[in-house]
Amino acid sequence: xxxxxxxxxxxALFALGVAGGATYSKDCSxxxxxxxxxxxxxxxxxxxxxNTAPIKDTCCSPTPGGLVLATQFWSTYTGLENKKxxxxxxxxxxxxxxxxxxxxxYEQYCDLSRQFDPKxxxxxxxxxxxxxxxxxxxxxxxxxxxxxxxxxxHATCTSTFDVKCYGPSYKKNQDVINxxxxxxxxxxxxxTFDVLAASGIVPSxxxxxxxxxxxxxxxxxxxxxxYLGCTNNGTVLSEVxxxxxxxxxxxxxxxxxxxxxxxxxxxxxxxxxxxxxxKNSEQEVRK
Ligand SMILES: *[C@@H]1O[C@H](CO)[C@@H](O)[C@H](O)[C@H]1NC(C)=O
Ligand SMILES: *[C@@H]1O[C@H](CO)[C@@H](O)[C@H](O)[C@H]1NC(C)=O
Ligand SMILES: *[C@@H]1O[C@H](CO)[C@@H](O)[C@H](O)[C@H]1NC(C)=O
Numbered sequence: 001x002x003x004x005x006x007x008x009x010x011x012a013l014f015a016l017g018v019a020g021g022a023t024y025s026k027d028c029s030x031x032x033x034x035x036x037x038x039x040x041x042x043x044x045x046x047x048x049x050x051n052t053a054p055i056k057d058t059c060c061s062p063t064p065g066g067l068v069l070a071t072q073f074w075s076t077y078t079g080l081e082n083k084k085x086x087x088x089x090x091x092x093x094x095x096x097x098x099x100x101x102x103x104x105x106y107e108q109y110c111d112l113s114r115q116f117d118p119k120x121x122x123x124x125x126x127x128x129x130x131x132x133x134x135x136x137x138x139x140x141x142x143x144x145x146x147x148x149x150x151x152x153x154h155a156t157c158t159s160t161f162d163v164k165c166y167g168p169s170y171k172k173n174q175d176v177i178n179x180x181x182x183x184x185x186x187x188x189x190x191x192t193f194d195v196l197a198a199s200g201i202v203p204s205x206x207x208x209x210x211x212x213x214x215x216x217x218x219x220x221x222x223x224x225x226x227y228l229g230c231t232n233n234g235t236v237l238s239e240v241x242x243x244x245x246x247x248x249x250x251x252x253x254x255x256x257x258x259x260x261x262x263x264x265x266x267x268x269x270x271x272x273x274x275x276x277x278x279k280n281s282e283q284e285v286r287k
Contacts (some may be wrong), residue, residue, distance in 0.1 A: 036167035047245035049102035059165035062231040065099025070186035070242045077281040086283040092192045096150035097183040099158040105262045111156035117149035155179040160249040182251045195221040208271035230266035237274045
């Protein structure tokens with residue numbers, strides 16, 4: 001299902017792979033990009049942020065950054081339709097996979113040697129130091145979400161994507177590809193569109209819904225309430241963040257959904273629009 005949401009990161013991946021000098025064998029076999037986890041079997045199996053003893057091997061469990069957010073967008077058009085960038089019919093889109101600290105605070109752009117974001121946001125660290133924009137090859141000018149930007153901003157702060165976790169045979173940008181795969185896997189755990197639709201909540205430019213309706217439908221499947229984000233003073237649904245603790249790595253481990261630690265930005269009492277996509281802004285990708 002939902003191949004278009006695969007396509008965007010994969011395109012970015014190949015753009016970067018080629019530019020970054022990664023080699024793909026001529027027979028198109030796909031190299032393994034996963035980390036080396038041989039030492040993890042001897043570590044205690046605990047969910048991130050629920051450990052009582054310090055995590056010894058940070059390649060085995062996201063540390064800090066153990067409050068893992070799988071984030072998605074709802075938007076009605078891309079503005080890049082003439083560049084053939086449309087939205088996937090019947091699906092929300094991937095924003096990223098973020099490492100919040102257990103208390104909800106977070107770090108960003110943790111390793112400037114892996115900075116591929118052409119437009120860092122924020123532009124500066126809290127101490128005022130400018131985050132240098134990526135000016136190297138492989139930049140995609142027409143892209144709504146910079147997936148390599150998501151890597152540089154978030155994966156570099158997630159210990160299980162640290163370069164050392166890939167062992168002595170680490171290949172340049174292997175961690176970038178591995179992050180995209182992990183973000184896609186986490187995205188598939190939370191099929192927002194289908195779960196809402198199953199409760200009769202479908203995009204409409206005629207009917208509004210309440211925050212409680214959205215939350216009830218999602219909680220009925222995931223057992224917890226994600227963060228729902230709205231624009232236009234809380235009246236237009238635009239994003240969802242699923243909070244998790246993870247046992248093992250973000251790449252392969254088990255995700256345990258948690259209630260959101262941030263209050264929704266959507267109106268608690270008013271009407272919320274879950275708008276239909278614009279005409280010609282969607283494409284069928286479920287084949
Ligand atoms: C935003 O919403 C609040 C209540 O939800 C309302 O009191 C306020 O007037 C609204 N502001 C604007 C600019 O519409
Ligand atoms: C999530 O919140 C709901 C409603 O407030 C509560 O009933 C439930 O116990 C919470 N679940 C977890 C895992 O904290
Ligand atoms: C529904 O409304 C949104 C927000 O105004 C707009 O972007 C979208 O194009 C509309 N969709 C249709 C099918 O009219």
